[in-house]
Amino acid sequence: MIGVLGGMGPAATADFFLKLTAATPAARDQEHRHVIVWSDPTVPDRSDALIGLAPDPTPWLVRGANALRDAGATIVAIPCNTAHAFVPRLVKETGIDIVHMIDEVAQTLARQRPAIRTVGLLATTGTVATHLYQEWLVSHGIDVIVPDEAAQEENVMRGIRAIKAGAYTAEDRRRLLSVADDLLARGARAVIAGCTEIPLGIRDTDLPVPLVDPTQVLAEAVVRQTVRV
Amino acid sequence: MIGVLGGMGPAATADFFLKLTAATPAARDQEHRHVIVWSDPTVPDRSDALIGLAPDPTPWLVRGANALRDAGATIVAIPCNTAHAFVPRLVKETGIDIVHMIDEVAQTLARQRPAIRTVGLLATTGTVATHLYQEWLVSHGIDVIVPDEAAQEENVMRGIRAIKAGAYTAEDRRRLLSVADDLLARGARAVIAGCTEIPLGIRDTDLPVPLVDPTQVLAEAVVRQTVRV
Incomplete structure (x- = not known):
């Protein structure tokens, strides 16, 4: 069971x-x-x-x-x-x-061919700060890049809170996607939707690279x- | 809890x-x-x-x-x-x-204004046969009409099984809606989606009368x- x-x-x-x-x-x-x-x-x-x-x-x-x-x-x-x-x-x-879950995501990313060396992370400030994904992925030779501090708080956490509150707007979505774009510009070849609310707010088809949904x-x-x- | x-x-x-x-x-x-x-x-x-x-x-x-x-x-x-x-x-x-759940549906239908006197039922053959909805609704002065035997088996049960199997097709949907249309032609002023799979297959907006979702x-x-x- x-x-x-x-x-x-x-x-x-x-x-x-x-x-x-x-x-x-x-x-x-x-x-x-x-x-x-x-x-x-x-x-x-x-x-x-x-x-x-x-x-x-x-x-x-x-x-x-x-x-x-x-x-x-x-x-x-x-x-x-x-x-x-x-x-x-x-x-x-x-x-x-x-x-x-984090280990399963690391294993899934490590199996990708061509190999992915850099992934972006959209997650809560707590998940980012605790280096959960960073530690599990680096052991598979994958670097994790994260949003800068202002974008993390004003765009990522704002979006997560809005989804939790059932009050997610087009503006919240635009901000989340702008953070994803920035991670891609910095070299991410996949983005981890590293908070369970993220896949409720943006979809794989919104990005030109895979959006990995850990759940x-x-x-x-x-x-x-x-x-x- | x-x-x-x-x-x-x-x-x-x-x-x-x-x-x-x-x-x-x-x-x-x-x-x-x-x-x-x-x-x-x-x-x-x-x-x-x-x-x-x-x-x-x-x-x-x-x-x-x-x-x-x-x-x-x-x-x-x-x-x-x-x-x-x-x-x-x-x-x-x-x-x-x-x-x-059945009692709550009966109470909800009994509160409608203008009053609803006849409702149609889309449900499993077991639910239809056991007269669950019929008994609870008649105590509120509401009549329940059900599909004829052939439509029940060939259209309703077929759709329910397809949804359970994750194999629901446009043809299954067309058949379910044809049964609903028949119930409306016979006087139903609301349709009860009386099996939890039904609201996964047809929506309120598919019908000109309310589709009551018991869940x-x-x-x-x-x-x-x-x-x-």
């Missing part, structure tokens, strides 16, 4: 659940995977926590992981990029088996790593 | 979870509801069970309801029309508090009946 530790945010969790369903080869209900989703929106903001502005979310993640395991989940997916900064402690405290990569990895119930 | 007893089918469950998120007035993650989704695709086919072609799904529903309660759910929504035929036994065996009605009812976590 697949556990989904979500709620960060709820719309992104629901979107991941849809992707997981769509990624499953199944002709009828009974051929799908058994999934249990814990969507706890009270988890303190992960991005704020990483910069000291919110409590450590680990206890909330531990509670969710334990609830999923108690309900029968044997493998857990976390459709939130920033939350992966807390995965080492979560695993240490619960021993739960995680399909690691899509995670959904496919989870399906590959599980057998039919 | 809201429990969602789902998996019937998985895509419809994910769609309901999205509707629940969208129906929640929230400007940021932390203002959303805490939701736990049990998506068990191994529940025997509800429609087949009602006509004796599959095992009684009640034990699967009981197992899911108990798992949701053990995880902390205090109210349970079931985004599957046909499964509501098994709700009386589920409640008897678990004592769980259900937001009853949307359920999502709004659940949000109304719960307070913020």
Whole structure:
């Protein structure tokens, strides 16, 4: 049984659940995977926590992981990029088996031919600051470039907050795309939509290079790593 | 905490979870509801069970309801029309508090002004045969008309199966709409999309009368009946 530790945010969790369903080869209900989703929106903001502005979310993640395991989940997916900064402690405290989204993205990018040496990152300020993607990708010989500080706050975080609030406008979208353009101009050959809200705001077809959606990569990895119930 | 007893089918469950998120007035993650989704695709086919072609799904529903309660759910929504035929036994065996989708639809239709006296039903053969909607609506003075037997099997069930299999075609859609047209010609002043797959196949804007989506009605009812976590 697949556990989904979500709620960060709820719309992104629901979107991941849809992707997981769509990624499953199944002709009828009974051929799908058994999934249990814990969507706890009270988890303190992960991005704020990483910069000291919110409590450590680990206890909330531990509670969710334990609830999923108690309900029968044997493998857990976390459709939130920033939350992966807390995965080492979560695993240490619960021993739960995680399909690691950042690792799956790194492996996917490393398999691309012709090889990609530089990728751009659109993510929360917390994810950028914690160097999650930078560390996992550099181990595969891929450099990560990020927006400058002003663009990060005024364009990327603004867009993410608008999507979370259900108030995303054409202007928010224009700003997000301008940041992507800047990353391409600086040499990015792919862009990681490194916050679960980003793929709800811009699409692969908006860019001349691949827009990697980590939750899509995670959904496919989870399906590959599980057998039919 | 809201429990969602789902998996019937998985895509419809994910769609309901999205509707629940969208129906929640929230400007940021932390203002959303805490939701736990049990998506068990191994529940025997509800429609087949009602006509004796599959095992009684009640034990699967009981197992899911108990798992949701053990995880902390205090109210349970079931985004599957046909499964509501098994709700009386589920409640008897678990004592769980259900937001009853069919009852919510009946109340919503009864509130319409000008009053609606006749509605059409697009649903699984099992839902039609069990008279779920017919019984709940007649108590509000509303008549339910259903497709003739051939159209039910060759057009409605065909469309539902195609959507479940991710193989829905323009021809499937044309057939579903032809059944809706027939219900309108026979006097329906609204059509109930009485299987969770139907709203994935046709939309409100496809018809000159309201297409009532029971999972949307359920999502709004659940949000109304719960307070913020």
